Amino acid sequence: MGNQFFNGLTMVEPKTKVVVEQVGIDSVELVHLPYHPDQRGDLTVGEIGAGLPFVPQRFFVVFSVPGPQIRGDHAHLKCHQFMLCLKGSCKVNVDNGKKRVCVLLDDPTKGLYVPPMIWATEFDYSPDATLLVLASHLYDPADYIRDYLDYQALVNNHG
């Protein structure tokens, strides 16, 4: 968390800017949020125009996931998602039907932006992992593509 050791002292380095990293799968982004360490604890923050890629209408939290379990494993037709592992760690595979990248979420300042029509799979949760997902749309079962072959057919038609 920005900590470095220097002559036996701990240096805590605040980060005030949002840094957006492309992960190489369409417009999937790994957003590095500001980090404000403080004697009273640490804080990370995102807002519209500074790290939060859309206005959320919904959120959900995944926790107490047994280690080997896989969650997600679907794509959305319209819904945008922003995923943050606020405690512990997990991995997310993001896939555009042609290639796949694995992103490690192991720090509350990392937010993974997953746009619609990206196949995402969350796995390798640490025992304490707490995954927050902010979503652009209300829950709609018709927005889910749950079959990977259906998904590939759709993205190939799109392409």
Add this chain to the structure above:
Amino acid sequence: MGNQFFNGLTMVEPKTKVVVEQVGIDSVELVHLPYHPDQRGDLTVGEIGAGLPFVPQRFFVVFSVPGPQIRGDHAHLKCHQFMLCLKGSCKVNVDNGKKRVCVLLDDPTKGLYVPPMIWATEFDYSPDATLLVLASHLYDPADYIRDYLDYQALVNNHG
């Protein structure tokens, strides 16, 4: 987390409805969100119209808080907040200038809705506490009332 023991077996009880509890301080609410336990892990969810009291424009996460520290300790002129302790626990004092109630957040399914013009103070963080705050407005230093006497003068004029 909805677990009960019955003849040596663990019963996990899903909760599908949002239950809103008044805490006795103006329109402050403790929102009990749906809880969906699953072999693949547990999930809690809120959305506009079902537990999420406003559309968030900003979020922040507080973590690694040394035990005795106090955070918050201010009121907002316009900003609504929704606070969830997604890991560990903390307490929040909500105060309307006349009386004060202490709310324990010790479960990711509990969300505390703090409307504008309520003085809120977070404290007694457990070592692993991870507090998510969803906020209705972008950051604006002019929206903060940081002096309790100023706050009392304002709410007394309002009343």
